[in-house]
Amino acid sequence: MANADKRSAARLAAVQALYQMDVTGNGLKETRNEFESFWIGHEIEGERYKDAEIAFFDDILAGVVAGQGPIDRVIDKTLASGWPLARIDSVMRAILRAGAYELRQRADVPARVSIKEYVDVAGAFFGAEESGMVNAVLDAVARQCRAAEFEPRG
Numbered sequence: 001m002a003n004a005d006k007r008s009a010a011r012l013a014a015v016q017a018l019y020q021m022d023v024t025g026n027g028l029k030e031t032r033n034e035f036e037s038f039w040i041g042h043e044i045e046g047e048r049y050k051d052a053e054i055a056f057f058d059d060i061l062a063g064v065v066a067g068q069g070p071i072d073r074v075i076d077k078t079l080a081s082g083w084p085l086a087r088i089d090s091v092m093r094a095i096l097r098a099g100a101y102e103l104r105q106r107a108d109v110p111a112r113v114s115i116k117e118y119v120d121v122a123g124a125f126f127g128a129e130e131s132g133m134v135n136a137v138l139d140a141v142a143r144q145c146r147a148a149e150f151e152p153r154g
Contacts, residue, residue: 006052098118
């Protein structure tokens with residue numbers, strides 16, 4: 001499996017783990033261990049979960065947990081008035097948090113790549129409208145924290 005595919009799988013697993021933490025209240029260590037031991041790269045009920053770049057998965061998961069307050073504030077600023085992050089569906093919250101973390105902290109990944117990857121993750125759970133919202137929110141976050149990547153070349 002190519003490295004890009006392993007990173008895509010890591011993003012999806014991180015979103016699923018963040019969702020699980022949000023819903024169950026389980027902590028970082030317990031959730032990380034569960035995903036690394038039983039989900040990532042394993043077969044469950046006849047379905048094979050893709051191998052993922054574990055270090056990338058760990059970084060996203062731990063980074064979102066450690067920086068959740070600032071991440072949430074950045075996302076809240078980009079959401080439509082009257083729709084704070086707390087009112088957003090749990091899966092969508094996990095997608096936006098993971099994407100915002102990556103845009104803010106992983107300069108080694110081009111912003112447009114991160115945005116596209118999380119739009120694709122949203123597409124696995126939601127329809128076009130929600131995927132468009134993820135695109136719009138993460139694009140706004142990227143333009144705030146990585147403006148240079150969006151300046152015209154010439």
